[in-house]
Amino acid sequence: MATTHRRHFRNISKWKRHPLVLGISWKRRKIIPFYLISKYKGIKFSGKLADAEFLLQNDFSKGLWPKFLICDPPRKWISDGWLGYGYLEELNQKIIVCTKYESLIIYKPYAHIIVFADAPPNVLHLSKDRWKVINIDEFEREIDIIECQMKKDDDT
Structure with a gap:
């Protein structure tokens, strides 16, 4: 599994690496x-499809x-077992x-x-061909190893 993460990370261009490396090294995921x-002109929404669509319409x-x-x-939605997978699929469409x-x-x-x-x-509610699920906590140690390896590669 470790080599898989390293291989994926090395194939990411430098501009895509930047938020990944900075983000994972922070202790608070909410940052x-x-x-x-x-940094990259994103839109944040809490999970209601109508709100996300309205923000997109404004932009x-x-x-x-x-x-x-x-x-x-919100944590309440996750603890209740509801995370609107339907709206995520709908936002992933072109229209x-x-x-x-x-x-x-x-x-x-x-x-x-x-x-x-x-x-x-x-994952039963997601289209497996379109979503990649990453556990940040498991990925964090691997990022530290990759950063050290990249420093060594840059020095040589």
């Missing part, structure tokens, strides 16, 4: 979404499009219909959808 939003009307859609659901306020149909480019949750997802 990572704010970093991604400020779209200004000629902007986020690189990241960050879902940070968004915002039904809140003045609605638009948006044909959007793809954006990365990142979900920060305190518990693992129920």
Whole structure:
């Protein structure tokens, strides 16, 4: 498993490595979404589809499009066993219909959808070909090893 993480990390271009390395080294996972939003123009929403679509509609009307859609659901939703997998699948589609306020149909480019949750997802509800689930706690030690190896490679 360790070699798999190392291989995936080495294949990531430098601009994609940056948030991964910084984010994982921080002790509080709640800081990572704010970093991604400020650095890479992302949108954060709590988990309601209508809210996410409305935020996307606002950006779209200004000629902007986020690189990241960050879902940070409340702990209560996760402890109750509900995490809206349906809306995640819908956000992953190319067409968004915002039904809140003045609605638009948006044909959007793809954006990365990142979900920060305190518990693992129920993978039975996800399309396995479109989602990659990573446990940050298990990945953290491997990142430290990779960073040391990269420093050695840069020095030589």
